[in-house]
Amino acid sequence: MKKGIVVCRTGTGSSVMLKIQADKVIKTNNLPISLEQASLDAIPGFSGDLIIALSDVADDLSEKHLKQYIIGINNMMNKNELLEKMNMFLTEIEEEK
Known part of the structure; x- marks a missing residue:
């Protein structure tokens, strides 16, 4: 099981909504x-292994060269975007083994 965190600048708005959507995608697709x-x-x-944020925040985080895989989401309501990017993360983690 991979551990991730969903963040936004204040932790009270977009990260809450984005986590709800991401959890739905994880549950529906049985992602680890x-x-x-x-x-x-x-x-x-x-x-943990993964950071999920809206694209502007993810861009800022990418410049910090963190050890975690960073996913930037353009549209938090787009479950297909979330699924595609989480699957890319899982594929890359598997390839590193």
Whole structure:
């Protein structure tokens, strides 16, 4: 099971909605990912595998060269985008083994 965190700048708006959508996609497709939700402040203490955020936040995080795989979502209501990007993450993690 891979561990992920869904973040936004404050941890109260878009990350909550994005986590709800991501959890639906995970459950429907039986993906081996568990998610928590927080603000950007939680990232330094996060030791999991995956960070999910809206694209603007993900772009900022990518510049920090974090060890986690970062997914940027353009449309949080688009379950197909979420599924595609989470599957890409799972594929890349498997290929690294």
